[in-house]
Amino acid sequence: MSESLLINICIVILFLPLLGFTTVVFLGKRIPKLYMFEVAILGVALVLSIIVAYVKLSIYNTKDIVAAFTWITMGNAPSQGVINIDLGFKIDNITVLMLFVVNLISFLVHVFSIEYMRGDKLYTRYFAYLGIFTFSMLGIVLTHNLLMMYIFWELVGLSSYLLIGFWFEKKSASDAAKKAFIVNRIGDIGMFAGILILFTQYKTFTFDVIYQQIAAGNIPFGSNAWLTAAGILIFMGAVGKSAQFPLHVWLPDAMEGPTPVSALIHAATMVAAGVYLVVRIFVMLTADAMLVIAVVGAFTSLVAATIALTQNDIKKVLAYSTVSQLGYMVMSLGVGAYAFAFFHLITHAFFKACLFLGSGSVIHSMHHEQDIRNMGGLKKKMPITYYTFLISTLAISGVPLFSGFLSKDGILAGTLAFGKLTGHWLIPIIGFTVAGLTAFYMFRLVILTFHGEPKDHHKFDHAHESPFVMSAPLVVLAALSIFIWYTPNPIGADSGWVLKNWIKTPVQVVPNETRFDFMKPSTEEAKAEFHGEVVHSVEYTETMHWAHYPAMFLSLAVAGLGILIAFMFYQWKKLNADKLAAKIKPLYNFSLNKWFLDELYDMTAIAGTLSFSSILAWFDNKIVDGIVNGSATVTRFVSKMSNLFDTFVVDGFVNFTAFFSGFVGLSFRRLQTGKVQTYIVFVIFAIIILLMFFKPF
Amino acid sequence: MNFYDIIFYIFAAITILSALFVVTTRNIVHSAFYLLFTFFGVAGIYVLLGADFIAISQILIYVGGILILLLFGVMLTNKITNVEIRTGTVHMLPAAIATGIFMGAVVAVMVWTEWKSELSVTPLTTTKDIGHLLLTDYVLIFELLGILLLVALIGAASIARRDKE
Amino acid sequence: MLHVGLTHFLIISAVLFSLGIYGIVTRKNAVMVLMGIELVLNSANINFIAFSKFGNFGLGGQVIALFVIVLAAAEAAIALAIVLNIYKTFSNVNVDEIDHLKE
Numbered sequence: 001m002s003e004s005l006l007i008n009i010c011i012v013i014l015f016l017p018l019l020g021f022t023t024v025v026f027l028g029k030r031i032p033k034l035y036m037f038e039v040a041i042l043g044v045a046l047v048l049s050i051i052v053a054y055v056k057l058s059i060y061n062t063k064d065i066v067a068a069f070t071w072i073t074m075g076n077a078p079s080q081g082v083i084n085i086d087l088g089f090k091i092d093n094i095t096v097l098m099l100f101v102v103n104l105i106s107f108l109v110h111v112f113s114i115e116y117m118r119g120d121k122l123y124t125r126y127f128a129y130l131g132i133f134t135f136s137m138l139g140i141v142l143t144h145n146l147l148m149m150y151i152f153w154e155l156v157g158l159s160s161y162l163l164i165g166f167w168f169e170k171k172s173a174s175d176a177a178k179k180a181f182i183v184n185r186i187g188d189i190g191m192f193a194g195i196l197i198l199f200t201q202y203k204t205f206t207f208d209v210i211y212q213q214i215a216a217g218n219i220p221f222g223s224n225a226w227l228t229a230a231g232i233l234i235f236m237g238a239v240g241k242s243a244q245f246p247l248h249v250w251l252p253d254a255m256e257g258p259t260p261v262s263a264l265i266h267a268a269t270m271v272a273a274g275v276y277l278v279v280r281i282f283v284m285l286t287a288d289a290m291l292v293i294a295v296v297g298a299f300t301s302l303v304a305a306t307i308a309l310t311q312n313d314i315k316k317v318l319a320y321s322t323v324s325q326l327g328y329m330v331m332s333l334g335v336g337a338y339a340f341a342f343f344h345l346i347t348h349a350f351f352k353a354c355l356f357l358g359s360g361s362v363i364h365s366m367h368h369e370q371d372i373r374n375m376g377g378l379k380k381k382m383p384i385t386y387y388t389f390l391i392s393t394l395a396i397s398g399v400p401l402f403s404g405f406l407s408k409d410g411i412l413a414g415t416l417a418f419g420k421l422t423g424h425w426l427i428p429i430i431g432f433t434v435a436g437l438t439a440f441y442m443f444r445l446v447i448l449t450f451h452g453e454p455k456d457h458h459k460f461d462h463a464h465e466s467p468f469v470m471s472a473p474l475v476v477l478a479a480l481s482i483f484i485w486y487t488p489n490p491i492g493a494d495s496g497w498v499l500k501n502w503i504k505t506p507v508q509v510v511p512n513e514t515r516f517d518f519m520k521p522s523t524e525e526a527k528a529e530f531h532g533e534v535v536h537s538v539e540y541t542e543t544m545h546w547a548h549y550p551a552m553f554l555s556l557a558v559a560g561l562g563i564l565i566a567f568m569f570y571q572w573k574k575l576n577a578d579k580l581a582a583k584i585k586p587l588y589n590f591s592l593n594k595w596f597l598d599e600l601y602d603m604t605a606i607a608g609t610l611s612f613s614s615i616l617a618w619f620d621n622k623i624v625d626g627i628v629n630g631s632a633t634v635t636r637f638v639s640k641m642s643n644l645f646d647t648f649v650v651d652g653f654v655n656f657t658a659f660f661s662g663f664v665g666l667s668f669r670r671l672q673t674g675k676v677q678t679y680i681v682f683v684i685f686a687i688i689i690l691l692m693f694f695k696p697f
Numbered sequence: 698m699n700f701y702d703i704i705f706y707i708f709a710a711i712t713i714l715s716a717l718f719v720v721t722t723r724n725i726v727h728s729a730f731y732l733l734f735t736f737f738g739v740a741g742i743y744v745l746l747g748a749d750f751i752a753i754s755q756i757l758i759y760v761g762g763i764l765i766l767l768l769f770g771v772m773l774t775n776k777i778t779n780v781e782i783r784t785g786t787v788h789m790l791p792a793a794i795a796t797g798i799f800m801g802a803v804v805a806v807m808v809w810t811e812w813k814s815e816l817s818v819t820p821l822t823t824t825k826d827i828g829h830l831l832l833t834d835y836v837l838i839f840e841l842l843g844i845l846l847l848v849a850l851i852g853a854a855s856i857a858r859r860d861k862e
Numbered sequence: 863m864l865h866v867g868l869t870h871f872l873i874i875s876a877v878l879f880s881l882g883i884y885g886i887v888t889r890k891n892a893v894m895v896l897m898g899i900e901l902v903l904n905s906a907n908i909n910f911i912a913f914s915k916f917g918n919f920g921l922g923g924q925v926i927a928l929f930v931i932v933l934a935a936a937e938a939a940i941a942l943a944i945v946l947n948i949y950k951t952f953s954n955v956n957v958d959e960i961d962h963l964k965e
Contacts (some may be wrong), residue, residue, distance in 0.1 A: 201922050677887045684795045684883060691802050709874050716878055716901055720885035725894060732897050739904050742873035742874065748924045749912045758931050763900065763938045770893045770942040774949040792887040801881035809873040814868045815915040824876045826921050827928065835925050842932050849936035
């Protein structure tokens, strides 16, 4: 299989969902059951992506395949020379793994939605939106330059707006869609600024060319500060898209959309796009940028975990857990554990999608009940859902034998090493705390939903297991949450093929003085490795080895503690959750109300924007309109003057002419008296004049 | 200054003064009588010019015919309520100016022109010679005048006749 | 100058003529206009006869004068007939009121 064939298959994979979208949009009303076409297309795309992944990871393992074409040539920009803007694909290991993940989850969500959305009156349009979303996401994954990524970034934002606000007649849903889009846009401003800094300096958008330039010493505007700034600004896009603090507020509200949408977008793919972006620009991040990223990620995960403790809506708990896990991924990238971050992205995609679809199954069978305080005892009624949900919860809590444990463990080890090497100990502390909190609230969710006695017997009686099309995806995803697919060693991921062969941390290209010490090459030979091997210092590798076992034991301990406490509160009822909540009521409220961040934003940013816009409106009304009205008044005045002139002068002149000729005529009319005698007098006068004239005497 | 000139000036004065009163009097009958004196004056001037037959014809025709006719006209065309018949004037000022200037001009012409004048000898009585001329040199006009008079007679009678009821 | 010559008669004729014109132009009554006409004709007659005497024309001028008198008579007759007709139509003979041609 040649490279060009691979590229062509990727192009087909990219455009298949778009084909599905256009077909369903234009023909959906006329052909019934056209959504099956959409689902089939996704199935084909999935198969193709599996083929591509297999080929790439086996045959072309160490080679990145790039295919590009020049889109715009600006030949004569003054003082810039020739500027070429290229578009194209870059296929490396990260790409094909993401392709597989995106296509698989998109396909499973399509299948799940066949049953979940049945009966909805906009059924066909839903599948069209899923198609355009998949297309946009694949565009982000496949691209090799920042411009195309930005284009598809915005397309993903649009698709998520359409999908979140799918039930747009509900005000809360349309508000949530607007919120998502606007908050994303705020992050995109930073991303755009970062892209522009890079473009100004390097005259190109292509990743590889930029990195080569940086490696050769060409720094934006000649200062490391600008390089750091560029990195942080592009990270802003990830802050918006991946719901990091402070732009995380849209993601919980986005639960207004249908649950399969939440599974697709907010668990597995779109929010992962932010992390994917940081993965792509990892090599150009300076130490300061990485520190900022780590802090943002850590803080986000802590905030989200504390909020998730008290939430009562099943989807909100999962949403905050997503924010928290995304914080984990970002934090991991910030501390330099590149491979574990991406690994966690993959495992998180699978188990979080399973959790969301499982909650969708519960909601569907409980007739759209979402409050977990009204559920309970569903274990007996919905076994498949229960067991898949349980497996995913075990994965997210970091219990061994599951995929989540492998990736989380690696991240925590990375933070420990980072703390030891740089002295920023707060980050690992936060990391482990969040791990414990995660285990607690996830098991709280499971116990309250599935264990114990049903609280609402009416709904409980009607609950039933979901049909095959809904439970099959759950089974697939739960299966993928088990360790065996990733490594043969259940407690150590380093020896597995994923981390050893597939995901290779790339070489940093930023100048040496801007890197963390542990990321600088320690020997000359290590420095020269191209395309693949991590050039971490020897010190880093040793520290990571040191950190491995302590991290593992510590994470096991906190996870076990969390699960234990959850059981004590909710299963065995040894401790009373409500009493505790009453005792620490301020904290409880603070957590329940999402740290009052939405209210804070309302008071500051939104109020500020509204007042600014009202100032602008005043300006527009009074001054601009005043100018326009003033000019209109001037025109009216001028025209009135002109009217006066016309009436008095011009008309006066004309009237005078008429009057004058009338007057003359009237005067001369008196000559016509009709009397012969008058005429005789005239004759005599004439004779006299003739006499004068001819002077006969 | 001989007798001839004095007579001439007397008759000239009569003529012109009478003519002046003809055209300025309000009373029609007075105007007619001043016309009578004018005719007499003109006849006198004819005599001074040696045209005795013409003078007699003037008196006969003008005074005896035309003036009587004019008086008839006056009487027939005015509602006679009293003896005095008044009438107005039109255009006095412009007409006065015009005729004044005209008179001045013509008089100036008459005075300043070098007339080639020779006194011709006229016979004492011109009747015989005029009659002779009428039937020899001017016979055509004579005959035509006869016809003209006939036509005038018929015409006047037909114009002035009363409509048949 | 005081001795009477051709010029004096011509002056009389000119004056009579102007007075006649004045009478035609000024008078309102149609009969008085006719009187003016008679004055004009008389002045022409004086002119003829004066030139007949002073111009060596024999008696031709006098014959012409005779003709003029005849014509004056005929014309006066016709004119008065017309005046009577006008009087019948308009019941007055003021020439300034008979201006229907003006319209």
